[in-house]
Amino acid sequence: MRYARVAAIEDAYMKAEIDKIVSPKDHMYNTGPDWYYSVGLDGIRAILRALALSSLNEVPRILDLPCGHGRVGRHLRAAFPRAEIAFADIDTDGADFCAAQFRGEAIYSQPDLSQVAIGDNYDLIWIGSLFTHVDQARAETWLRHLCRRLSPRGVLVATVHGNWSKEVQRKYGAMIGQDEWQEILKGYYTTGWGYARYPGPDDYGVSLCQASAVIAMAGRVEGVRVLGYNERGWAGNHDVLVIENRDRMEPF
């Protein structure tokens, strides 16, 4: 996308009013309004950087996955007022809230995302904090599944817990218990992708990734190209991976 077009989207977004209706079920709001809104805004900044790297001209169809209760979704609606937006989450209340509040379609996800009919032909797929909660095998399967849902030249922007998240766990509020964290670090140092489950029945927890492992994973997905990896690219916290649906082996 031309820089001038990216700048025009950003200008209009900065002038737009952000919907401030917050669901009482929005757990992300527990951090308070300042962090909540700045994280949403910075999601748009990460997306605009990704678009600037891409060869897209317009963004008519967007998937926000997992949408939660719209921490970023409300900003997506402000930045792309005419786009069709699908809001997907395993939390059906969150998907319904976003669809009703921010004008879109609700998609109910499942523990195995690759079994979900998540829609097609998306110009932008924003994955804010999903791979941060699963092991590498699932992340890779889901990444392939989602890359196939992109329009030609469509852009996927996904966040992961990178190197910085070690500091977050140590200094800023533990994401998971110490025993689980040791298990995560072991995977992180041996394979590049550590993961441990939260206590409870679900296979859902916290992951921690080395940038090289994330890029290698993206490099194994055929028919796309890696446009970027931005350490602490979302709100100074999560790392951000950017992929374009354009064959890396396309002839000159």
Ligand SMILES: C[S@@+](CC[C@H](N)C(=O)[O-])C[C@H]1O[C@@H](n2cnc3c(N)ncnc32)[C@H](O)[C@@H]1O
């Ligand atoms: C850390 S929250 C992030 C939510 C949102 N992106 C945000 O920034 O506020 C993680 C979300 O992942 C959702 N989730 C967990 N497993 C999922 C799955 N298999 N498919 C879709 N969403 C899932 C949870 O319900 C939760 O809303």
